Amino acid sequence: MVNLTTTDERPSATTCGCGGNGNSQTRATQPLEKTRGRWNAYVVGAGLGVLSWIAFAVVDDPLGISTSLSAAAGACAVPVLGSDGVAQNPYWAKNAFVWNYGMLFLVGTFLGSLASVLTSRTFKVEAVPTAWAQRFGGGAGRRLLAAFLGGIVIMYGARMAGGCTSGHGISGSLQLALSSWVFFLTLFAAGVATAALLFRKQPKQ
Amino acid sequence: MDFPLTGETARWLALPIGMIFGVLLHRGGVADYNVIVNQFRLRDFTVLKIMFTAIIVGGLGVLALHAAGHATYHIKPTNLLGVVLGAALFGVGMVLYGYCPGTGIAAVATGSLHAVVGVVGMLVGGILYALSFSWVEAHIQKIGAFGNVRLPDATGVPDAVWFVLLIAIAAGVFWWLETRFKPSPESDAT
Numbered sequence: 241m242v243n244l245t246t247t248d249e250r251p252s253a254t255t256c257g258c259g260g261n262g263n264s265q266t267r268a269t270q271p272l273e274k275t276r277g278r279w280n281a282y283v284v285g286a287g288l289g290v291l292s293w294i295a296f297a298v299v300d301d302p303l304g305i306s307t308s309l310s311a312a313a314g315a316c317a318v319p320v321l322g323s324d325g326v327a328q329n330p331y332w333a334k335n336a337f338v339w340n341y342g343m344l345f346l347v348g349t350f351l352g353s354l355a356s357v358l359t360s361r362t363f364k365v366e367a368v369p370t371a372w373a374q375r376f377g378g379g380a381g382r383r384l385l386a387a388f389l390g391g392i393v394i395m396y397g398a399r400m401a402g403g404c405t406s407g408h409g410i411s412g413s414l415q416l417a418l419s420s421w422v423f424f425l426t427l428f429a430a431g432v433a434t435a436a437l438l439f440r441k442q443p444k445q
Numbered sequence: 446m447d448f449p450l451t452g453e454t455a456r457w458l459a460l461p462i463g464m465i466f467g468v469l470l471h472r473g474g475v476a477d478y479n480v481i482v483n484q485f486r487l488r489d490f491t492v493l494k495i496m497f498t499a500i501i502v503g504g505l506g507v508l509a510l511h512a513a514g515h516a517t518y519h520i521k522p523t524n525l526l527g528v529v530l531g532a533a534l535f536g537v538g539m540v541l542y543g544y545c546p547g548t549g550i551a552a553v554a555t556g557s558l559h560a561v562v563g564v565v566g567m568l569v570g571g572i573l574y575a576l577s578f579s580w581v582e583a584h585i586q587k588i589g590a591f592g593n594v595r596l597p598d599a600t601g602v603p604d605a606v607w608f609v610l611l612i613a614i615a616a617g618v619f620w621w622l623e624t625r626f627k628p629s630p631e632s633d634a635t
Contacts, residue, residue: 284473285498292503300449313571348463353551391566394538401531414504430536435485
């Protein structure tokens with residue numbers, strides 16, 4: 241049932257100087273099957289807003305991800321640091337791995353996305369996404385290394401700032417929290433600067 | 446029934462609420478590396494459209510719920526240096542990874558192998574933060590510590606004015622995006 245099309249996304253065809261290939265915009269490098277079933281961004285945003293009402297009024301626990309993820313990191317550190325080492329760590333002492341609301345929310349996020357992927361038949365194994373391949377080529381090693389390093393940096397930053405795009409960006413900003421708006425604006429500026437550097441135009445060959 | 450719910454009922458509601466969150470992230474297109482990265486390249490504004498709409502719709506509802514006594518605010522502390530440094534790292538990491546923590550989890554379900562590797566990276570990042578936590582608390586989080594402040598408290602400008610302002614900005618930006626915005630010609634990855 242899962243549509244495992246193996247469209248070759250590697251950049252042999254896409255790193256061209258795309259000036260004169262004359263293809264219409266329908267020759268999107270983004271494979272069509274991946275964008276199938278997408279909903280209007282404003283509808284999705286409104287849906288997240290309404291979901292926030294429920295999160296505040298029904299369970300008194302705003303949407304958020306990174307606190308639980310760093311508690312899960314504690315569980316992952318047990319083999320290296322030992323369970324005592326983890327338990328005595330002052331961070332994990334406050335934020336220990338337990339199957340609480342936040343941890344189940346994390347599982348729910350994965351399951352919900354999976355259900356959406358399966359019902360829209362958009363599952364596709366991807367190691368190198370289009371935008372990356374166009375700039376850096378189709379090698380999986382570089383992409384996976386960047387994703388790994390990016391994951392380390394984003395989580396360290398999320399913990400230092402006290403939240404992520406969900407906890408600060410949506411839940412915090414909608415409460416007009418000063419910290420969350422500082423987070424949102426700084427994150428966006430840093431991201432635009434990083435993208436400008438990372439994806440700057442290559443010299444013509 | 447008294448709201449908010451507590452105990453086991455509330456705990457297990459995390460699954461359906463989380464699932465709706467996951468469905469919305471995926472259907473919104475933000476479980477896709479290209480959509481996230483092209484937001485920061487200013488070629489695809491899906492992320493901002495979703496976030497700003499969520500903030501306004503969510504914010505007005507939560508404001509009303511709070512006024513009626515049905516919601517409690519959960520304001521994260523403004524430790525200015527920590528928030529600014531953390532957000533800057535977050536922005537760099539988000540472009541490198543191509544996802545944020547929530548969308549990364551959602552992207553794992555789409556078959557994105559680099560999302561999986563990034564989740565492992567995030568776990569490592571969480572471990573590194575826990576190991577450096579005492580130092581960060583002592584040396585970074587105390588600088589510019591203004592407490593759990595809301596914009597209306599910090600400025601004296603009431604909630605309603607903030608939301609009118611946000612709606613005006615969003616309306617202008619959305620109108621411009623929908624009628625005037627043309628992604629640069631080489632942005633063939635939507």
